[in-house]
Amino acid sequence: MLLSGVALGVALALNGAALAAEAVVEARSTQHQVMAFDIPAQPLDRAALAFAEQAGVQVFFDSARLQGFASTALSGRYPLDEALRRLLGSAPVDYRFDGERQVTLTRRALRDEQTLQLQSTTVQGRQLSQRQETYLQPRSVAVIDRQQIDSRPPRHAADMLEETSGVYTAVSQRDPGLSVNIRGVQDYGRVNMNIDGMRQNFSVNGHQQRNGVMFIDPELISSVEIDKGTSAGMGGAGVLGGIASFNTVDAREFLGEGKEFGGRLRAGHGIGELGNGTYFNGSALFAFGNEIGDVLLGVSERHFGDYRAGTNDKDNLGTQINLRQFYPTAWENWLNSEVGEMDSVTRSRLFKLGLNLPADQRLQLSYMEYDTDSKDAWVYRNSDGRSIYYRRNGKSDVIARNTALDYSYNPDDDLIDFKAKLYYVSTRQDRWNAASTASQNSGNWYPDYTDSYRTDTWGLQLQNTSRFYLGDAHQFAVTYGSEVFRDTFSPETTRTPSTNETAYPYIKGATPEGERTMASLFGQVLYDYDGWLAVDAGLRYDRYRLEGDTGLTVWMLPDGQFTASNNVERSLVFDVDREEGRFSPTLGVAIKPGLDWLQLYTRWGKGWRPPAVTEAFMSGRPHGGGGSEQVYPNPFLEAERSHNWEVGFNIFKESLLRDGDRLGIKVAYFDTRIDNFSFMDINVSVPGRTVGGTGLGRSAYQNNLEETRFRGVEYNLDYDAGDYYGRLSYTHMIGSNDFCSKEFYMGGAQQRVQVGTQPGFIQVGPIQIPVQVPVYEAQPNDALNDLVTCGQIMGNASYMPADRGSLTLGMRFLDQRLDVGARLRYSAGNGENLTNHTYAQIDQALWPQYEVYDLYASYWMTSSLNLALSMENVTDQAYFVAMGDANNLSLARGRTLTGMLEYRF
DSSP states (O other): OHHHHHHHHHHHHHTTOOSHHHHHHHHHHHHTOEEEEEEOSOBHHHHHHHHHHHHTOEEEEOGGGGTTOBOOOEEEEEEHHHHHHHHHTTSSEEEEEEETTEEEEEEOOOTTSOOOOOOOEEEEOOOOOHHHHGGGSSSOEEEEEHHHHHHSOOSSGGGGGTTSTTEEEOOOTTOOOBOEEETTBOSTTSEEEEETTEEOOOOOOOSSSOSSOBOOOGGGEEEEEEEESOOSSTTOTTOSSEEEEEEEOOGGGTOBTTBOEEEEEEEEEEOGGGGTTEEEEEEEEEEEEOSSEEEEEEEEEEEEOOEEBOOBTGGGGTTTGGGTTTOHHHHHHHHHSEEOSOOEEEEEEEEEEEEEETTTEEEEEEEEEEEEEEEEEEEEEOTTSSOEEEEEEEEEEEEEEEEEEEEEEOOSOTTOOEEEEEEEEEEEEEEEEOOOSSOTTSSOOOOOEEEEEEEEEEEEEEEEEEEEEETTTEEEEEEEEEEEEEEEEOOEEOOOOOGGGTTSOBOSSSSOOEEEEEEEEEEEEEEEETTTEEEEEEEEEEEEEEEEEEEEEEEEOOSSEESOOOOEEEEEEEEEEEEEEEEEEEEEEEEOOSOTTEEEEEEEEEEEEOOOHHHHHOOBBSSSSSSOOEEOOOTTOOOEEEEEEEEEEEEEEESSSSTTOEEEEEEEEEEEEEETOEEEEEEOBOTTOSSOSOOEEEEEEEEOSSOEEEEEEEEEEEEEOSSEEEEEEEEEEEOOOOOEEESBTTOOOEEEEEEEEEEEEEEETTEEEEEEEEEEEEEEOHHHHTOEEESOEESGGGSOOOOEEEEEEEEEETTTTEEEEEEEEEEOOBOTTSSOOOOSSSSOOOBOOEEEEEEEEEEESSSSEEEEEEEEOTTOBOOOOTTOOGGGTOOOBOSEEEEEEEEEO
């Protein structure tokens, strides 16, 4: 009600005006865009047609008024406004940018003429889509637009990314949290996952598949941008793998010249029995505004339930998943039963208020809230060993709030394009955990309890871009700025230890308390020479501060000399306040070797990521039970350093097979090398131990002593001829990694050394017999302190991600109002342990091969009303998503049919 009241008040305040100021802002943003042109000298009206086509803009003019004038030849890369000036030359014609991608040409009135009313002719160039523009950029970048998202309605946010090369997600079908992996790299901020630029740094330590997740509602997404590798620009602080930006809808997507109110209504549902646990899925967006500002209101609700997995090609799942070789009947029952405890409800709200201030300034306040519940359940076999059931052992409620204040200043000045953002993100997970299943007299029982995990992130971003032009061929763009963010982790728990746990301190939630602050200064220069040579060089300085306290309990030999070697209990407490900084350069070069449609490029850069709070401070019992598992802190963990290199080429060709078609090809080889890569070592020893190799189940984060390397090749192809189209993406990963570390990661290994004797006695009944008693002393054990072990890793980096790709083919009918298509999603899998557990590592390679086919159709019955249908997994394949969380045993959905009705106004 409060939100509605605010909206109504703003609507009344804005009523009756136009969007002129907003159009000016958009126009000035458009006219600075640099594009390639090749237009020979010719009659001006024909040159205007060519300009509209190559620039992808609308040009309004009266062709009769331009008769008798000729254009100047235009060749090279120019901002749109400069390109238009050069094209018009000395012709007595003026131009103005009226709005986003709209230009009006008017002939100047001569002295003996009266001003004439302009009779406009519209010439509209077919604008490149965001996805197609990536094939013009000399770096590895991908865009997932709304049309691509809608062709496969996402149930999990990870579904949006499955067709993007180089991008993986460790999916747990039960957990709506999204963890993005780029080229094998993920977790703890190695990938900057953000919503509208706001970092999503929520982290709960789990079973090492996903340490750092974000929550986003696909209904509120406009597009997703993936920028791979290190970055010298905004958002690159602490990044080794790349930046995943989820951009929410904006009011200006529904408004335009003369349109002060607009929006979108969507309602979807599973169809019949093929709905397969997909219930209501819909949203409502309302936008209104004028030259003063605009408002966007949005709500979304999504309901899902238990579903059936696919059952065909079940042998691809091997014999080891869920103990198939030992319980084949129960396994068949598991495969053919519904995946239980999957019901969930998600509700989201979005509010944006934008104000157009004088002198080309804009201020926007935005707020987004995401609220969802989910279950945690595991598969258990009945006592007869012939059937299965799901038992809930946890339930989570997550609420994520994102608040931001954006400011921009973009006057008609090439030196100023300033943006600033102040934001606050708060994510809280309240999780109920079931009581122990052990008997209450066993000493291992504990009652049910509640954990609470909260991550608060404050951030500030400042950035400006200045453009320079030297002569006709030399263009410079200099971007510089600063970024600061601070993460605060605040866990709570009501858990009480069992009787047998008193010797092993339990953890205060899976994420410890602590704070980490990062601040960056960065600058990047882009140079373009005559459209065929592009060079960019950047440098950033990152500095971090880690604050918190942690500790562990150890048992060590007594100090000084002793005759009895009973260990003494000691508490090691660390009050941490660390600071460190580092410079990270980047460099990129791209050329067009005499062919305007071919671009060759290479990029190199360094990255730097300091340890996160969880890695450094986590201490205690990782989960319930009566075992001796223990996680130890590592306050001495070193920062990771990466060296990224890639080489690739772009092809973008228009009118290849028919007039107006477009072919884009992007191929890149990448090689990311990381020193001091942090991983969970599951066999460590702590100070005071006198032997090694006995710490299995005792874990700590360690820096890999070996170089960690992620490399591979990405293939992308996009062809669109209007009436038909095709898209292809494929990722091929190369090689494997070794993970080695010192077993005594803190040092402190001891040995008992005899240093002499002293008089003593032994008691034999009532008689004391004098003897020389050995005297000992604890000394460092250098051999154990230098002991290095390998392969003791638990986590998503244990294996390279499996090769994965997708192929989409589609056709458009009825003036392109009807769009039908088919898609293949394929993974070669990584199933070396599907039929044989080697246990060389605790994590097993359990990602089966799969081929999944989808069908979709979209029909715009009117310009405002659309009906979309999607059938996922047509052949009912039994599969896990590549790099999915196989430990959770939640297979992907089987054959599922859904429909979505959309109305735009």
